[in-house]
Amino acid sequence: MPVIGHHCSHEQISPRQLLADVQHAERVGFTAGMSSDHLVPWSERQGESGFAWSWLGAALATTDLPFGVVNAPGQRYHPAIIAQAMATLGQMFPGRFWAALGSGEASNERVTGDGWPRKSIRDERLRECVGVIRRLLAGEEVSHDGHVTADRAQLWTLADPVPHLVGPAVTPGTAARHADWADGLITVNQPVQRLRDVLTAYRDAGGRGPARLQVHLSWAPTEDAALAIAHDQWRSNVVGPPISWDVDTVAGFDAISEHITPEQVRGSVLVSHEPAQHVEWLQEYLELGYDELYLHFVGQDQHDYLETFGEHVLPALSPTPPADTPSPGPSTEETR
Incomplete structure (x- = not known):
């Protein structure tokens, strides 16, 4: 059975509201959480950037969800x-925390x-x-x-137990390089063949542990509204590496995304007003071999999305909490 987690985007939502949202996500049936860790947002339109590590203590204390953070x-x-920070959260909430x-x-x-x-x-x-x-x-x-x-x-x-160290990768080459040290893999939604190649590269190089996938998506009652949300909030993220690695200001991201069209955003965000279409997309990712999906609704107001996915999407996927995972490590000598 799959883990279906809720991604908490500090770049877009204030910490207070983000905490209420993840508590809401647990109530409607999400079985895990994941957090970004930014000093600045990707766009002035996003406009937030709380400190992930203090927030994680509150999220772990006020839900029963396991959490990961990208750092x-x-x-x-x-x-x-x-x-x-990892040791403290791991000591307070045993077995419920990992970091990519x-x-x-x-x-x-x-x-x-x-x-x-x-x-x-x-x-x-x-x-x-x-x-x-x-x-x-x-x-x-x-x-x-x-x-x-x-x-x-x-x-x-x-x-x-010692919290797991997870390897984030967008390309097969990076996934293979992480395989000798990582306790699991995480990547983001891309074309299906690319996702298959990333996971295959990790496993073929000896990569162990869960394969996690962060899924950027947009839903609203109408297709036009879902696309407008994605374009407003996530067009700064359409430009990939190396630009996304090297642009160093929010103003720079807004400038380079100024002419990104709504249709171009569909290449990075799954946009549909139909819950059944989201189920189909997510089921395909699970069939590729990804064990845990972390859904990131790219809008700032999460309430209606959470209610809709809790009623129409999660029941179709039958999410469960994460299973016990292997002990972390290679030996310390191997990673020196």
Whole structure:
């Protein structure tokens, strides 16, 4: 049975409302939650960006859902701080928390004033951060000198079980590179063949754990309204890498998306006013082998969407809570 989760977009919704929304999502039948982690939104029209880590404590305490977060350690966040945050949430809410660790976007990371490294360096930095975080979560004292530096770092509060470290990937190549360290995979909705290739690359390289898929979608009572929501809120996200990695201001994203048409947004967002069509799309993703789907309705007012999907979409998919997953790890030696 699949896990159907609710994605919580801090870029679009205030933390107070986002907490009410995820509680609503649990009531209507969603079985997991996932959170973004941004310093800035993708557009002035989105207009929010709460601090994910304090919000996650509230969300875990006021629901029974397991949660994941997408995070970029190495520049805005030192990996020791992320390890401490993960260990604390994992200790308070055992087995209910995971983090997907990526190489980040300039729009969030340039706040430190440090230079924005080229992608190959960011990938090396991420792998170092994964090694530092995994060793800290295991209780080791860690010193490290490389793209990141740690001096006798150690966590005194540990989680049991250790929270899983998940590899985010959009391309098959990235999925394969993550396979030797990740406890699971997460990607975003793309053409079906591309999603098949990403998952196959991860599994063929030895990747273990759940395969998760974040699904950007838009629903409203009419097709025109659903498309208008998607165009207003998500057209800044239609431009993919490397542009999305390297543009470093909200104004820049709004400028490059100024001429994106509503029909172009359909390439990145599943748009339909028909719940049955959403069921069909989601069922196809499950048939590809994805274990957990995290639905991101790209509108800011979530109420009617949650009610409609709770009544017409979730029952058709029979969602369940996540099953027990394998112990995390490669060994700490392998990720140093």
